[in-house]
Amino acid sequence: xxHLLGLAARSAWARRGTLALVVFSIALATLLLLSxxxxxxxxxxxxxxxxxxxxxxxxxxxxSVQLMLYSVFHVGGATNNIRTASVxxxxxxxxxxWVVPISLGDxxxxxxxxxxxxxxxxxxxxxxxxxxxxxxGRAFSGDLDGLYDAVIGxxxxxxxxxxxxxxIVLSHGAGALPGAxxxxxxxxxxGILARTGTPVDRTVHVSLAAIEAIHLDWASGAPxxxxxxPAEQARKFDLAPKNVTAALVGLKGRVxxxxxxxxxxxxxxxxxxxxxxxxxxxxLWQVVGVGEKALLGMSALVAIVSLAGLVAVVxxxxxxxxxxxxxxxAVGAGPRHVLWLLAGEGVLITLLGAAIGSVASxxxxxxxxxxVQTRFGIALRLAPPSAAxxxxxxxxxxxxxxxxxxxxxxAYRLSLADGLSPKV
Amino acid sequence: xxxxxALRFAWRGAPRDLLRIDALTxxxxxxxxxxxxxxxxxxxxxxxxxxxxxPTGGHVRLLGVDWAALSGARxxxxxxxxxxxxxxxxxxxxxxxxxxxxxxTTRFSPRRAEQAAQHAGSVRDAAWSLLQxxxxxxxxxxxxAATLSVGQQQRVAAARALIGxxxxxxxxxxxxxxxxxxxxxxxxxxxxxxxxxxxxLVFVSHDExxxxxxxxRLSLAAINRxxx
Numbered sequence: 001x002x003h004l005l006g007l008a009a010r011s012a013w014a015r016r017g018t019l020a021l022v023v024f025s026i027a028l029a030t031l032l033l034l035s036x037x038x039x040x041x042x043x044x045x046x047x048x049x050x051x052x053x054x055x056x057x058x059x060x061x062x063x064s065v066q067l068m069l070y071s072v073f074h075v076g077g078a079t080n081n082i083r084t085a086s087v088x089x090x091x092x093x094x095x096x097x098w099v100v101p102i103s104l105g106d107x108x109x110x111x112x113x114x115x116x117x118x119x120x121x122x123x124x125x126x127x128x129x130x131x132x133x134x135x136x137g138r139a140f141s142g143d144l145d146g147l148y149d150a151v152i153g154x155x156x157x158x159x160x161x162x163x164x165x166x167x168i169v170l171s172h173g174a175g176a177l178p179g180a181x182x183x184x185x186x187x188x189x190x191g192i193l194a195r196t197g198t199p200v201d202r203t204v205h206v207s208l209a210a211i212e213a214i215h216l217d218w219a220s221g222a223p224x225x226x227x228x229x230p231a232e233q234a235r236k237f238d239l240a241p242k243n244v245t246a247a248l249v250g251l252k253g254r255v256x257x258x259x260x261x262x263x264x265x266x267x268x269x270x271x272x273x274x275x276x277x278x279x280x281x282x283x284l285w286q287v288v289g290v291g292e293k294a295l296l297g298m299s300a301l302v303a304i305v306s307l308a309g310l311v312a313v314v315x316x317x318x319x320x321x322x323x324x325x326x327x328x329x330a331v332g333a334g335p336r337h338v339l340w341l342l343a344g345e346g347v348l349i350t351l352l353g354a355a356i357g358s359v360a361s362x363x364x365x366x367x368x369x370x371x372v373q374t375r376f377g378i379a380l381r382l383a384p385p386s387a388a389x390x391x392x393x394x395x396x397x398x399x400x401x402x403x404x405x406x407x408x409x410x411a412y413r414l415s416l417a418d419g420l421s422p423k424v
Numbered sequence: 425x426x427x428x429x430a431l432r433f434a435w436r437g438a439p440r441d442l443l444r445i446d447a448l449t450x451x452x453x454x455x456x457x458x459x460x461x462x463x464x465x466x467x468x469x470x471x472x473x474x475x476x477x478x479p480t481g482g483h484v485r486l487l488g489v490d491w492a493a494l495s496g497a498r499x500x501x502x503x504x505x506x507x508x509x510x511x512x513x514x515x516x517x518x519x520x521x522x523x524x525x526x527x528x529t530t531r532f533s534p535r536r537a538e539q540a541a542q543h544a545g546s547v548r549d550a551a552w553s554l555l556q557x558x559x560x561x562x563x564x565x566x567x568x569a570a571t572l573s574v575g576q577q578q579r580v581a582a583a584r585a586l587i588g589x590x591x592x593x594x595x596x597x598x599x600x601x602x603x604x605x606x607x608x609x610x611x612x613x614x615x616x617x618x619x620x621x622x623x624x625l626v627f628v629s630h631d632e633x634x635x636x637x638x639x640x641r642l643s644l645a646a647i648n649r650x651x652x
Binding site: 003007010011013014323327328330331333334335336337 | 474497500504511517519528531
């Protein structure tokens with residue numbers, strides 16, 4: 001068998017031009033499959049790790065997925081706000097450790113603006129209890145002196161080229177309407193957060209009081225006609241918020257989570273709901289995860305096409321090789337040797353293609369990873385292959401072996417029929 | 425050495441027999457010239473002698489063993505051990521070197537490798553001395569077979585058929601692609617080496633001018649009762 005493998009290798013080398021194309025297409029299919037799988041896993045990972053250390057998210061009654069969407073991903077809007085008084089009541093529950101209220105609705109050049117308290121920077125965690133870290137500057141102070149301070153996420157800073165001290169103007173709502181800008185009350189960037197790979201990177205953080213201040217002279221989503229309150233004067237008003245969009249809740253112990261959830265759900269003064277972030281994230285993934293399956297299906301198709309190419313090339317070359325097979329038969333090779341020769345060639349080619357594809361996928365992740373991180377906020381990790389990746393690789397190899405048997409069996413039948421005089 | 429008895433052969437799906445040979449015996453060391461027109465079933469008969477094909481009826485025995493009594497794998501192994509085969513042309517694997525083409529037989533048959541080594545010291549030595557005797561210079565041994573001229577290729581093929589001294593050498597019109605000068609040289613070498621090795625030679629050709637050099641000549645048409 002050893003000399004047959006050697007023969008297969010040398011015969012393949014003699015036809016290396018054509019076979020190189022097949023190796024290339026198998027490598028490409030492997031690269032696609034592995035990279036997509038890695039990307040899928042890492043997208044899911046960074047998705048699942050968007051929020052951590054928060055036991056419950058409290059908001060107005062709506063679907064848990066919707067609450068998650070606007071409170072964590074800043075997508076869409078809340079149907080209703082919740083009263084600050086309710087948030088305070090929850091904070092007083094004996095099982096509750098901390099509460100961080102958040103207020104959404106404004107934007108800055110497409111990035112969400114989040115009003116919150118200074119506790120946000122110490123309490124909010126992502127990806128396995130990692131706290132937020134300031135890359136430059138400081139958090140906003142939370143008092144009146146720092147009323148117009150803003151802390152921006154890493155992607156906001158990168159995309160817009162902002163540095164510390166940059167003056168920015170917030171827009172009302174999603175910022176699509178002209179004139180709906182809070183131009184009279186500009187903010188100053190005082191801090192830039194380190195990259196997290198979560199929606200925090202795409203967020204401008206200001207204090208809750210600042211959100212109140214810029215809306216003092218607004219009503220029903222538009223400036224009140226004839227009322228102008230300059231930025232400095234705003235400090236004289238009562239800037240304690242009456243409503244917030246949602247609140248992140250941390251508990252003293254995880255065991256109380258369902259008790260507190262029930263407490264929130266049955267809160268008498270206002271209809272509220274509390275969701276467990278992990279559960280809601282899973283639900284949300286069910287919705288957005290359909291795309292990943294389509295991607296995986298596409299790359300499976302690519303793999304099938306390139307394996308079909310392998311079969312086609314080996315089969316097409318078979319007619320030219322009937323002489324070669326007759327020579328082998330004459331020196332004592334049996335039809336089964338011929339089968340092994342052809343199948344061995346297919347297996348070698350598949351192995352080579354899969355190996356090249358795997359190496360290429362590692363190189364791609366190593367070199368394109370940082371770019372993908374900055375462009376799309378997906379943290380691609382360079383890690384040993386996961387179980388799913390091994391499975392994909394094994395599937396490519398198994399399919400390659402099966403595909404190689406097709407020309408092998410054909411050659412087997414031909415060499416039985418031809419004997420020593422190939423009909424060519 | 426080689427016996428045919430009541431042989432009948434028809435290709436699968438063919439309406440009638442291609443070959444019907446009542447009896448043919450070829451002695452050890454004999455050189456036989458088998459003459460026949462194209463399409464007369466010469467190559468088929470050689471396939472039957474080499475055990476690549478099995479007869480529809482009757483027996484073909486090599487060294488007393490009926491090919492049909494063996495399994496396919498056993499026939500392949502037995503062919504590697506006892507038979508050397510030379511085609512009309514395209515005898516060599518184009519991607520192997522001259523030397524590796526000659527050694528191909530010994531890779532499929534340990535017995536042939538052993539016999540070659542016994543006479544020459546090692547398998548390689550056996551291949552070298554055969555190539556030399558067939559007038560192939562050491563300079564071309566490492567070259568790919570595809571780069572050789574047709575005359576050189578046929579001599580390499582003969583060396584491969586003869587390595588390890590097989591009992592039977594079968595040649596299927598090996599000179600038809602050669603011009604007269606090359607043909608005579610090739611015939612001298614082939615017959616000489618077969619006699620030296622004690623191998624039986626079954627040589628098929630339509631070129632009657634070659635027949636005089638053989639111990640015996642036969643016309644396929646004369647022994648084949650199937651007829652057109």
